[in-house]
Amino acid sequence: MLYFDHCASTPPHKEVIRTLAEVMEHHYANPSSLHKPGAEANKLIERAREQAAALFGVKAEEWIFTSGGTESNNLAIKGAARQYRSRGNHLVTTGIEHASVYEAFRQLEREGFRVTYVPAGPGGHVSPERIREACTDDTILVSVMHVNNEVGAVQPIAEIGRWLRSRPKTLFHVDGVQSVGKLPVSLKEWGIDLFSISAHKLQGPKGVGLLYVREDVRLDPLFSGGQHERGLRAGTQNVPAIVAAAKALRLAIESQPLRLERMTRLRERLVRQLQAIPELVVNGDASSGEMAPHIVHFSYPGMKPEVIVHMLEQNGVVVSTKSACSSKDDRPSRVLLAMGLPHDRAASGVRISFGDEHTEQDIDKLAAIIRTTVDTLKPLERKGGGQA
Template sequence: MHYFDHCASTPPREEVIQTLAEVMRIHYANPSSIHQAGADAGQLIERSRGLVAKLFKTKPEEWVFTSGGTESNNLAIRGAAKQFAGRGKHLITTMVEHASVYETFQQLEQEGYAVTYLPVDELGIVSVESLAAALTEETILVSIMHVNNETGAIQPIEEIGELLKSRPKTLFHVDAVQSIGKLPIDLAGWGIDLLSGSAHKVRGPKGVGIVYIRSGLAIAPLFTGGEQERALRAGTSNTPAIVASAKAFRMAIEAAENHNKQWTLLRNQLIDRLAAIPELIVNSSKDSLRSAPHIVHFSYPGMKPEVIVHALEELGFIVSTKSACSSKDDKPSRVIMAMTRDARRAASGIRVSFGDEHTAEDVDKLADAIARTVVDLKPMERRI
């Protein structure tokens, strides 16, 4: 079976599995306990925090461990919105954010906040000028993802951060779940105040996320009931998964440059093959400044995406529709609708996402399978 769904989840590295098992076997004490076994477990967590901090050229105390990307996004957004509501209640995000961001802002609207959802162009990229025009004296938070989880579109995070540097009362949050280990990230240089990541997107275990909270910045907690994670995330820390996740982040970031080159070649190869199939529309770009190297998204207007997914699975290839969090929702993709305003195109999208195990031969086999699937399914085309 050829697995091309790394954006949804990645196969954990063998070294990560071994670390997880070893820590689980030896360091099972509660890391908050005051006895030596607890202290030993707590030291492992702090060592892991220091490793993550070093990877991003930051301070250990600027990082919080969570249960995953969704919690990380919720903590950063809701924590900032609640903490600084006294400054203003205007928030800005985009129409193409992951559900864990987009739906959090929708909830905040119901709680009395005003939210501006910025539009995007045909490649799914927001305009810095539109953001500048949307800012007001009441704006306390801007949240914009780095890499889109469906199409791979890269947002102009550096330019946005530069714009916001002159507005110290407006915080800048970046969802980097799909960019950590794939693209460079400069937290200080880009003026990022809050950043979210997830270990299982970089061949780590599920159930661990990270949040960067700039030094000197206080936000409100989501959970109460304990002093863990700077009192921002009450609950017993998952020592084995945190330690294994830190290793996964390190290995992914250290190998990112080489993998980026490999994935760029594979992305361009697949886009060229898909562009030669008349029934398909490619929604991702070959421009490496505007599109991440590990994601290719395409549509087959008139065909239900789950039919394509299952047809490819029968041929030995695993791909996906929208993000895994939304894949069981049969509504047209909100992301592709924002880009194209074409309901048929948005209702028939397929995402391919690469891992470091993939080769040019694998991509050719996938492209052949997609071409065969299109031929087999064409008689089933219908208007949707």
């Protein structure tokens, strides 16, 4: 089976699995307890926090451990908006954000906040000018993802962040779930105040994430309870997952330059072969901006994407449609529609995302299976996209 759904979840690194098992076996005490086993467990958490900080050149106390990317995004967005509401009532994001960001803003709208959703261009890139035009004197938060999780478009985070420095009352949140380990990230240089990470997107365990909170930023907590994680995240910390997440993060960032070079070649190879299949349209325009090295997205207009996904799986290939969080929603992709793409492309998208285990031979095999699948499905186009 060829697994090409790394955007949804990655196979955990063997070293990460060993670390997780070892900590789970030997350090099971509650890290908030006053006794020695509790103190030892807490020491492991703080060491993991220091490791994460060193990788990004920031302070250890600026990292909060969460249950994953969704919680990190919700804590950053809702926590900042509610904390700083006295400064203003306007928020800015984009129409192509992950559901955990998009729906958080929808909830804040119901609480009375005004939200501007900036659209992306047809290549999936958001213009810094459009972000600037959306901001008002009342804007307290801007949230833009680094890498779009469907088409792989890389957003101009550095340019947006540099401009926002001139607006000290406006915080800048970045969803970095799909970028860490694939692209360079500079929190300080880019002027980022809040940054979200999910461990299972970079060969770590599920159920653990990180949130960077710049030291002088305050957030309104989502959970009530104890004073864990600087009082921002009540609940007993998952020590084994946190330690394993820190190891996964280190391994991913240390190998990032080589991964970027190798995966870029694989992406270009796959795109060339998909563009040679006349029934398919590759989404995400590299000519209009940078594309992530590990994501290729295409549409088969007139064909239901789940039909393609199931047929590929029957032939030994695992891919996806939209993000895993939205994959059971059979409506056209909100992201593709926000890019201005026509309904038939938005309703027929398929996402391919690869990782360290894939080779050029795997890419060629994938392309060949896709071509065979298209040839098999083509007679069904006139029968309602596979509903024959």
